[in-house]
Amino acid sequence: MLRLENISWSTPGGVGVLKGLDLEVPEGKLVVITGPNGGGKTTLAKIIAGIYKQDSGRIILDGNDISDLDITERAKLGISFAFQQPVRFKGITVRKLIELASGIKMNDGELCDILSKVGLCAREYINREVDSTLSGGEIKRIEIATVLARHTQVSVFDEPEAGIDLWSFANLINVFKDMRENLKGTLIIISHQERILEIADEIAVVADGRIKAKGPSAEMMQTLMNSKEISNVCSKQEVLL
Amino acid sequence: MEKITMDMLREISDWDGEFKGAYNIRENGGCAGRVSSKNIRIESKKDQPGLEIFIAANTKGETVSIPACVTKGGVDDLVYNDFYVGENADVTIVAGCGIHTETGEPARHNGIHRFFLGKNSRVKYLEKHIGKGHGTGLRSIDPVTEAELEEGSVLEMDTAQIGGVDRTLRKTAAKVGAGAKLLIRERILTEKEQTAKTDFVVELNGKDSGVDLISRSVARDSSHQDYHSVIIGNAPCTGHSECDAIISENGKVDAAPELHARDNDAALIHEAAIGKIAGEQILKLRTLGMTEEEAEATIIDGFLS
Numbered sequence: 106m107l108r109l110e111n112i113s114w115s116t117p118g119g120v121g122v123l124k125g126l127d128l129e130v131p132e133g134k135l136v137v138i139t140g141p142n143g144g145g146k147t148t149l150a151k152i153i154a155g156i157y158k159q160d161s162g163r164i165i166l167d168g169n170d171i172s173d174l175d176i177t178e179r180a181k182l183g184i185s186f187a188f189q190q191p192v193r194f195k196g197i198t199v200r201k202l203i204e205l206a207s208g209i210k211m212n213d214g215e216l217c218d219i220l221s222k223v224g225l226c227a228r229e230y231i232n233r234e235v236d237s238t239l240s241g242g243e244i245k246r247i248e249i250a251t252v253l254a255r256h257t258q259v260s261v262f263d264e265p266e267a268g269i270d271l272w273s274f275a276n277l278i279n280v281f282k283d284m285r286e287n288l289k290g291t292l293i294i295i296s297h298q299e300r301i302l303e304i305a306d307e308i309a310v311v312a313d314g315r316i317k318a319k320g321p322s323a324e325m326m327q328t329l330m331n332s333k334e335i336s337n338v339c340s341k342q343e344v345l346l
Numbered sequence: 347m348e349k350i351t352m353d354m355l356r357e358i359s360d361w362d363g364e365f366k367g368a369y370n371i372r373e374n375g376g377c378a379g380r381v382s383s384k385n386i387r388i389e390s391k392k393d394q395p396g397l398e399i400f401i402a403a404n405t406k407g408e409t410v411s412i413p414a415c416v417t418k419g420g421v422d423d424l425v426y427n428d429f430y431v432g433e434n435a436d437v438t439i440v441a442g443c444g445i446h447t448e449t450g451e452p453a454r455h456n457g458i459h460r461f462f463l464g465k466n467s468r469v470k471y472l473e474k475h476i477g478k479g480h481g482t483g484l485r486s487i488d489p490v491t492e493a494e495l496e497e498g499s500v501l502e503m504d505t506a507q508i509g510g511v512d513r514t515l516r517k518t519a520a521k522v523g524a525g526a527k528l529l530i531r532e533r534i535l536t537e538k539e540q541t542a543k544t545d546f547v548v549e550l551n552g553k554d555s556g557v558d559l560i561s562r563s564v565a566r567d568s569s570h571q572d573y574h575s576v577i578i579g580n581a582p583c584t585g586h587s588e589c590d591a592i593i594s595e596n597g598k599v600d601a602a603p604e605l606h607a608r609d610n611d612a613a614l615i616h617e618a619a620i621g622k623i624a625g626e627q628i629l630k631l632r633t634l635g636m637t638e639e640e641a642e643a644t645i646i647d648g649f650l651s
Contacts, residue, residue, distance in 0.1 A: 156633070188630065194645065196650065196651050197644070
């Protein structure tokens with residue numbers, strides 16, 4: 106169980122982004138966090154991973170207070186994070202990056218298993234550098250693969266659909282379904298995509314720095330369609346991109 | 347052969363107690379071993395210190411190793427090595443230099459290599475430079491490379507200087523004939539107060555000649571690197587010069603790629619990028635469980651690999 110209690114965070118310029126946010130993420134569930142742009146979703150994801158440090162509030166993982174742990178300590182504890190805009194590394198190959206993620210040397214078959222889940226044919230990619238020769242879609246898929254390779258307790262994906270073509274997106278949905286069914290870990294996905302919302306166990310709507318609504322997927326999808334209040338902060342168009 | 351030499355040979359030329367193929371080992375200005383092969387003949391120069399290496403036409407898949415080691419301070423080693431590569435040959439040349447000092451005396455190796463590549467020959471040239479020991483005297487390596495590439499030949503140079511060399515001045519000049527290609531990949535790491543200067547002049551003289559010059563460097567502490575390349579397109583040709591540098595602490599890098607088109611069909615490109623390690627790169631590796639220091643080392647190792 107991951108619990109965030111009264112989390113607040115402001116930009117260095119003093120603009121409040123998260124304003125006393127509370128969230129519980131049950132173990133082994135797939136929770137999708139959605140909401141309008143600028144509502145605090147990515148900030149929330151980065152606070153879970155330790156990339157941002159909350160100004161106040163507590164983060165509890167399995168009863169342990171991890172609020173003061175840094176990124177490395179949280180990663181070692183079992184929190185993974187897939188960046189919305191992945192970084193590129195000159196000289197580091199796809200093989201090397203995935204091995205760094207998994208913590209073990211991998212053979213071509215094992216690399217192929219992971220990369221094929223994100224729609225990449227491994228043999229074409231494993232020796233390529235994670236640099237500007239890769240397209241935006243390719244680098245995004247490799248970013249997701251680094252999280253898959255880690256098999257961690259909590260995996261956070263920040264808008265995994267961004268920059269991915271339709272064919273790979275269909276594969277990605279299957280990857281998340283597979284992770285939910287076959288791994289014990291918790292999945293937290295920041296997304297606007299209807300098809301990702303549909304596979305969630307729970308959906309939480311973040312707007313104006315707080316959780317505006319939260320509940321089981323089917324119930325929340327209906328609420329998102331019908332609720333005038335939520336539609337105002339998270340337009341149907343945005344949810345159903 | 348001294349143990350220090352043997353240790354350095356392992357690092358600079360993958361020596362495992364013996365060389366496969368022809369070789370000449372230079373130790374403190376003298377010869378510590380030489381073997382020619384049927385197709386690769388190594389002879390001493392008569393008028394200067396150094397070697398003449400004759401690679402027979404059509405020689406395929408052979409390697410010639412010519413490492414040089416300086417094991418003590420007070421040595422100033424100057425050597426002239428000429429490589430004559432016959433037509434259609436396809437060989438690997440392993441050079442490299444190690445300097446080890448334990449005193450306050452300086453030590454230097456200055457290797458002047460000239461390559462004459464015959465028609466349609468292909469050479470892969472591997473060169474590693476290292477500095478070792480606790481000596482406070484300057485360890486300097488100043489290589490000079492001159493290459494003439496005849497029609498259809500390919501010279502692929504892979505050079506690396508990864509630590510321990512206090513001063514280096516690297517000069518490379520090449521004349522590239524029709525259809526010939528020069529590929530250069532250079533990697534340099536400087537630390538502390540070290541300096542490295544690299545200077546390339548490539549003349550693309552033949553139709554469809556080409557050069558691809560990629561330099562990656564890391565300047566740490568208070569070290570200083572200076573990259574200067576000149577590509578002259580005298581014919582329909584392609585030229586690319588790329589200098590990527592990472593600076594950390596008070597490291598300094600100057601980069602000046604120059605292009606000179608002397609033919610309407612010369613297509614020349616240069617790129618230069620200098621900057622510190624991107625914070626996002628560190629963050630990404632930390633989310634994989636690395637400390638900041640481990641992440642930085644991984645990024646630099648990869649960059650220079």
